[in-house]
Amino acid sequence: MIHYILQIVAYQLLFLVVYDVFLKKETFFNWNRCYLLITPILSFILPFIQIDAIRETVPASYTITLPEVLLQTSLTDTTLNGGMLDEVVLTGTKPINFITWILTIWVVGMILSLGYFAYKIIKIQLLKNKGTLQQIGALQIITLPNSDTAFSFFNTIFLGANLSEIQRDNIMLHETIHIKEGHSLDMLFFEVLRIVCWFNPLVYIYQNKMMLLQEYTADAKVVSQNGKKSYYQSLLSQVFKTENISFINTFFNHSLIKKRIIMLQKAKSNQVSQLKYLVLVPLIFGILIYTSCSNDNSLETPTEANIESLSYELAKGEDLEGEKLKTHQAYEAFLIANPDYVGWTSINEEGTKLSYSVHKLSEGKPEGYAELTYNKGDESYTVYMNLGTPKAPPTDDITMIKETVINPEAGDDIPFAIIDQVPVFPNCTGTNEERKECMSNSISKHVNRGFDTSLATTLGLTGVNRIFASFKIDKNGNVVNIRTRAPHPALETETKRVLETLPQMQPGEQDGQPVGVLYSLPITFKIQS
Structure with missing residues (x-):
């Protein structure tokens, strides 16, 4: 779940960067509106999409799958299974209600956000009750006494009684455009996102960008009918009051007035600039590559x-x-x-x-x-x-060794099953089979001793967590090319760290020459309640 949330935040950040760099200065207001509405939805959907053709694979013919390492704090529970590395068990302590705490905090945050949303709705209703209602068709105009406020919410326009007639005319036209365009629905969409994802600052940024874009849209349509001069005067004549409600369309938002005037002075974007929206294609394709892999x-x-x-x-x-x-x-x-x-x-x-x-x-x-x-x-x-x-590896990803011609002189790595002399762990002696057994026990003990079992509590792990690692013992006996896969990135990092601390070994030999030997090592991390 945490990984899913992080993906949502990361994708929204990428979409916002594209918007700021390529799109926000363009006058394609309807296109930008669609972009700001669709991309947050995409960020929730894309983590679930994968393409089977795009997958990261490791060649099976050069991979040795070793018996599972079941890590545990007690080393006496490890046993030998043939000549392969045995199961090593790592037992961690289950954190007390970690997931429950996270869910509780999330729900409490949603309740508080919902309460704040209800407070803002009540505030609008109180203003409505305070003012004088005038009905013009489906449009409601509320005149607020002793006020110079100006904003709209759905089909209701709130106007302060202190506004001049010229200001009222421009504001009425401006707010009517907000109503016809359905801008209140856009803002409520982001209010819902703010309730569900109250912890995500990017949702608030999205809403602010949508608010500014809506003002650009209404401004452009007003000046196309009434001209810019009187409209500038309405924006700049005095400092007006406004209501601090995030989902209303406020005419006099002081922080946005300068940006609105700059956009009004900007020439209309040429049609070629629409090609900038194609930036989404490689961005989404890159995201799909990540999710597929x-x-x-x-x-x-x-x-x-x-x-x-x-x-x-x-x-x-x-x-x-x-x-x-x-x-x-x-x-x-x-x-x-x-x-x-x-x-x-x-x-x-x-x-x-x-x-x-x-x-x-x-x-x-x-x-x-x-x-x-x-x-x-x-x-x-x-x-x-x-x-x-014994040839069958007990993992969920079964890899069979292909029949292939090995040429040590050409630098080929040798599959474990056909090698003349296996790599030797320090202090392991005896026959080839005895050295295999000694190496199996030694690696199992090394992983047991080195693995940080406190990660169970730190990461909030529960049940059985399966880790898969692969590595090569090269011609010099060094452990190289370590790859890991686990349910959590921290487990991958810890597994790699432990395997990197394996000592230098005597390399394997084929036809009397040192060769590299590849291994894959499954590990099970059991969390006890």
Whole structure:
């Protein structure tokens, strides 16, 4: 949720920068009005849009998927699974009602904002009751005694009794344009945004820019009918009072008068300047690239009636892409939305094929299957997997090693499964298998010791949080090219920091030559209540 809010704020900031740099000085007032109304809505929608074709991928043929590291404060719970790195568990303490506190603050802020909005409505009604009503068709004119106020709200114009006849004529025409253009609806739209997003300062900036734009629009139409001279006199004749209400159209807003006069003196923008609106195209495309590479799941959740369509198989060397990628995403979406169902992942005896299917939780766990919980952002789902074949990596993103020709002399990195001599952790000795076991235990202990478990409280984490890391042990034994993916950026940073502190190792060898070896390392961060 916090990530979603940050995206909204970031996108609104980008849209406002484009407006200030390219559009605000143009006289295309209707176009600018549409821009200021549509872009805040887009900022709420764009985080949910993704394009499957735009995704950041890592070549599967050069990636070793190691067994999951389940981090915990006690190192005695780690076990060895074959020759791969074992599961290491990190147990954190669940923060007390962190999400509840955030939601409470947000709701309280909305209630206060709604109360302030109600106060402003009441203030307008009191002014209406105080003045003298004159009905002209659908238009209501309220004359306020002993006042030189001038503003409108929907079909009602408020005029101070102290205004001169010339001023009243210009103001009436000006405020009538506000009413015909429906400007009060625009301002109420931003009032709603201010209530819901009371914490977002950009919403207030949006509203102020819309208020100024509405004055430009009305000014331009008035001077086209009455000329500029008398209108300037109305604006500059004296300092007028106004009501401090954010969603009314105020004729005499002192802070805006100078800008309005400058815009009145500006020549009409030429049609070529409309091309500036095309700046939105690369901006929105860039945002879509970001959301497509960041979001893992924006698919419509399937219904129970078609769960058979969620079954699929992956052969050894086959990438998860195209229709199977879409099926896998739908599979995950269904399991997240339906906790009464679990996924079954079966690995054949040869380790050459993975089968995915969905079953009711009431069917129970098949014999020989392990129960795994996978996190997708703030949500999770359960999978039963048979782990009888060590070639099958227990992660939600299964990567099979492709058959490929390796040329160490050409600088190729070597897959872990076919390397002659594996990289060696300091102080690990013995046979190749013994060194694998020693390295597995050593990396597990290193991650356990180094990981900052207090992040659970700092970030407000709950349940199971899954982290995925990949790295390479290069020809010199150094850990390089560390990549991380986690539900929160701080977890990615912490994982990278811990892996960067791994000591220099003896590099792997192929045909007697040192080579780089790639690993991928899943980590599970369990938060205990």
